[in-house]
Amino acid sequence: MKKLIVAAGVALSALALTLSSCAQPPGSTTESPGASAAPSSAASGGASDFKACMVSDSGGFDDKSFNQTSYKGLTDAKEQLGIQTGQVESSANADYAKNIQSMVDAKCNIIVTVGFLLGDATLAAAKKSPDIDFAIVDYNDTEKFPAVKNLKPLVFNTAESSFLAGYLAAGMSQTGKVGTFGGAKIPTVTIFMDGFAQGVDYYNQQKGKNVAVLGWDAAKQDGQFTGDFEDTKGGQRVAQGLISQGADIIFPVAGPAGIGGLQAAKASNGKVNAIWVDTDGCVSAEQYCSQIMSSVYKAMDVAVTDAIKASKDGSFSNEPFIGTLENNGTGLAPFHDFDAKVPAELKSELDALKGDIVSGKIKITSKSQPTS
Numbered sequence: 001m002k003k004l005i006v007a008a009g010v011a012l013s014a015l016a017l018t019l020s021s022c023a024q025p026p027g028s029t030t031e032s033p034g035a036s037a038a039p040s041s042a043a044s045g046g047a048s049d050f051k052a053c054m055v056s057d058s059g060g061f062d063d064k065s066f067n068q069t070s071y072k073g074l075t076d077a078k079e080q081l082g083i084q085t086g087q088v089e090s091s092a093n094a095d096y097a098k099n100i101q102s103m104v105d106a107k108c109n110i111i112v113t114v115g116f117l118l119g120d121a122t123l124a125a126a127k128k129s130p131d132i133d134f135a136i137v138d139y140n141d142t143e144k145f146p147a148v149k150n151l152k153p154l155v156f157n158t159a160e161s162s163f164l165a166g167y168l169a170a171g172m173s174q175t176g177k178v179g180t181f182g183g184a185k186i187p188t189v190t191i192f193m194d195g196f197a198q199g200v201d202y203y204n205q206q207k208g209k210n211v212a213v214l215g216w217d218a219a220k221q222d223g224q225f226t227g228d229f230e231d232t233k234g235g236q237r238v239a240q241g242l243i244s245q246g247a248d249i250i251f252p253v254a255g256p257a258g259i260g261g262l263q264a265a266k267a268s269n270g271k272v273n274a275i276w277v278d279t280d281g282c283v284s285a286e287q288y289c290s291q292i293m294s295s296v297y298k299a300m301d302v303a304v305t306d307a308i309k310a311s312k313d314g315s316f317s318n319e320p321f322i323g324t325l326e327n328n329g330t331g332l333a334p335f336h337d338f339d340a341k342v343p344a345e346l347k348s349e350l351d352a353l354k355g356d357i358v359s360g361k362i363k364i365t366s367k368s369q370p371t372s
Contacts, residue, residue: 019372032069045262053086053108053306055091055099057115059229059255060089064284065277066255066300070114070137073254073304080305081312089153096121097324104129110311112137112304113234116188126151129189133316135307137300138188140320140370156323158277159195159366161296161330164200164350165169165275169249169348172273179214179242179359181224181261183254187368189225192253192277192296194218202353202362214242218366228258235260243272249293251275262288273338280333293332293342303345322370 025368036080043113055072061071071087081185086106096118103111104125113122119139126134135175140153171180180196182189193216200213215238216223224242226234235257237372239250243264250265250272252258260279265272266288274281274288277294281288303321310316332350335342356362 024351026351033091036275044167048312049080049081050081050312051086051106051108052110052311053103053106054089054112054114054304055087055096055103056089057108057117057119057229058090058092059115060097063229063256063279064259065279066138067114068284069298069300070112070304071278073301074112074308076301077305077308078094081309083308083312084139084195093117094186099304100125104132108132110135110316112243112307112310115139118188123148123151135304135309137304142371145318145320148278152307152316152317152318153320154300154307154323155320155367156227156300156330157191157364157369158296158298158330159191159198159364159369160325161332162192162195162277162355163199163202163357163362163364164332165251165296166201166349167181167259167293167353168342169196169200169201169251169275170200170203170209171349172342173211174211175246177212177214177246178249179224179245180249180251181215181226181238181254182241183226183229183257185208185222185225189253190216190221190340192251193223193370194368195364196251198365213246214247218360221367226254226260227255229255229358231257232260232263236264241266243268248272249278253277253344258286259288262291265291271282276333282333282336290337291340292336294335297331297333299329320370324339324358325354 018234032337041211056067059067061067074085086108088102090096090099100121114137116139122134122136124337130150135152135154137154140155145151180193184222197216197218199211200211226238235254239261248259262274265274273291274291276292276299280297281292281295325331
């Protein structure tokens, strides 16, 4: 059975939102827990006849990570534009094609799919339905996508922002060891790990230190993975393994499985902290804010909303959106509870490093970086 959708904002504020109805495959739902069965304003004629829809990956819309942030883009568009919306949540990889088709059948004007793993199914659907606009978060096939005029990639160079996270982690570590792990060995995960490791290396070069990165070898492109994005207990086990090796700051890149890393940090009673990914963890997973030093955010909500606006006003194109430090499509979230703990000198260094990355003075080396 599919999980219920939790309507929760994640980028800058938490929002309680009413979900509109749409056609969906058997067993799916578009109601949040306790939601009224009464029609929404969109369903009762209070909104335009333009309909924007979304399909999650198997992490679901309540993953406190990239699905949830992308979903906020859909609900923001509904609020700002007065449009109808539809959504369906995937439970497994096998759901993707049929879930996308359900949105086609629901007569959506634009369908946004979320995640690298939906790439093939999204491409096939876009080619089959040229009158519908499609956008996909976190995937771009630079060979096949350009020929499909109704398919727009929304991708993010998180190696840049993860470089800053690695430098921050190295500067704050007391043990001289930091750790990272992923949910699956795919480019949208390893790009974070590459940038993180490069940031630690740069700190070591600048400071004459030898902070070690556990869980990822950038040269070998190999490291620690849970094997999926849903197994919170698995994430906790992997994180605990890194902690047992001496890591006192962990960087989980594993969606809901990464919550297990936050649980492991919390269980350390202050000895271990974390840096979250995709969204500001102090908003999306606020119960762990006291363990979250900062977060590498991706402005997926803004990118999704902008793609929907473009589709509605007729300016939609297949030109990829690439979020960078320069355009604020990615970056470091506020320090929150750690604001007074991060030294002013380290904060200044992070600001200078951002400028050096934007200017090209510092070259990011991850092979997983997106290209247009």
